Amino acid sequence: MLDRRVLAWMAPVVQRLAAGLVRRGVGADTVTLTGAAVGLSGSALVALGHPLAGLVLMALGRLADGLDGAIARLTTPTARGAFLDITLDFLFYASVPLAFALVDPDRNALAAAVLLAAFIGTGSSFLAFALLAERQGLNSADYPQKGFYYLGGLTEGTETLLCFAAMCVWPGAFAALAQGFAVLCGLTIVTRLMAGWTLLDMASDQVRRP
Numbered sequence: 001m002l003d004r005r006v007l008a009w010m011a012p013v014v015q016r017l018a019a020g021l022v023r024r025g026v027g028a029d030t031v032t033l034t035g036a037a038v039g040l041s042g043s044a045l046v047a048l049g050h051p052l053a054g055l056v057l058m059a060l061g062r063l064a065d066g067l068d069g070a071i072a073r074l075t076t077p078t079a080r081g082a083f084l085d086i087t088l089d090f091l092f093y094a095s096v097p098l099a100f101a102l103v104d105p106d107r108n109a110l111a112a113a114v115l116l117a118a119f120i121g122t123g124s125s126f127l128a129f130a131l132l133a134e135r136q137g138l139n140s141a142d143y144p145q146k147g148f149y150y151l152g153g154l155t156e157g158t159e160t161l162l163c164f165a166a167m168c169v170w171p172g173a174f175a176a177l178a179q180g181f182a183v184l185c186g187l188t189i190v191t192r193l194m195a196g197w198t199l200l201d202m203a204s205d206q207v208r209r210p
Contacts, residue, residue, distance in 0.1 A: 002156065002158040002159060006158045007066075010066065014066050014067060014070050015070055017067055017070075018067050018070035018071045018074055019074060021067065021071055022071055022074050022075060026071070027071065027075070028068045028069070028071040028072040028075065028077075028078075028081050029068075029080075029081050029084060031064050031067050031068040031071055032064070032065075032068040032081065032084050032085050032088060033084070033088075034064055035060075035061045035062070035063070035064025035065050035067070035068065035088075036061065036064075036088035036091070036092060037061075038057050038060050038061040038064065039057065039058050039060075039061025039062065039064075039065075039092045039095075040061070040091070040092060040095055041057050041061075042054040042055065042056070042057030042058035042059075042060075042061060043058070043092070043095035043096050043098070043099040044099070045057060046096065046099035046100060046103060046168065046171075047098075047099040047100075047102040047103050048103070049103055051167070051168035051169075051171045052168060052169070054099070054168060055164070055165055055168035055169070058092075058096070058161075058164060058165075058168075059161075059165075061092065062157075062161055065085070065089060068081070068085060069085070086127075089157075090119075090123055093119055093123075093160060094116060094119060096164050096167070097111075097112035097115045097116050097119075097178060098112060098116070100112055100167060100171070100174045100178070101113070103171075104171075104174075107174070107175060108174050108175055108178075110175075111174065111175035111176075111178035111179050111182075112174075112178060114178065114179060114182045115178040115179070115181060115182045115185075117182070118181070118182040118185035118186060118189075119185065121185065121186070121189040122153065122155060122185050122188050122189055122192070125188075125189055125192040125193060125196065126153075126192065128196075129192065129195075129196040129199075129200070132196075132200055133199070133200070133203075136200060136203040137203075138199065138203055153188035153191055153192050154184050154185075154187050154188045154191065155181065155184045155185050155187075155188045159181075159184070160181075163177060163181045
């Protein structure tokens with residue numbers, strides 16, 4: 001819901017940083033891998049009981065996630081890079097609830113499992129639609145910079161990161177935050193199913209017309 005506004009607001013800074021990295025010969029894949037390593041290290045710190053330090057690394061990892069796409073667009077975008085980016089993104093998102101479950105299983109394990117199940121729903125609806133939209137030749141006017149049809153929702157990347165930040169600042173409230181966010185993810189799944197059904201059905205109708 002917030003991604004489009006946040007991406008537009010951050011675009012000038014991200015473009016300047018990306019241009020500087022390109023001038024130094026830093027490639028998009030290098031930034032993707034480095035950002036993933038930093039973000040996952042942040043999750044590891046959470047699992048070790050250092051949520052605020054973990055949050056700092058998570059934020060840096062997410063900055064790198066914005067930079068790699070900008071670098072790719074300034075050089076040569078590749079399918080390999082897009083695959084690497086989205087795969088590592090989902091691994092990072094899954095690592096955060098897991099980290100809170102590990103640091104305090106008695107209080108957090110059930111809520112983490114519920115949130116991970118919700119993430120499977122949001123992730124599968126997102127990726128399944130992107131695949132089928134590509135086959136139908138659909139493009140997103142809202143996110144033209146993306147390498148695939150980015151189907152938005154109530155819980156996009158920005159909302160997820162804000163939730164993770166709240167969990168790190170108030171780790172004792174993880175269970176309540178996780179369960180509440182899982183409910184919002186459920187609403188996202190429903191809206192994506194409805195939107196995906198409608199858009200793909202319309203695309204199929206256009207193909208069937210003589």
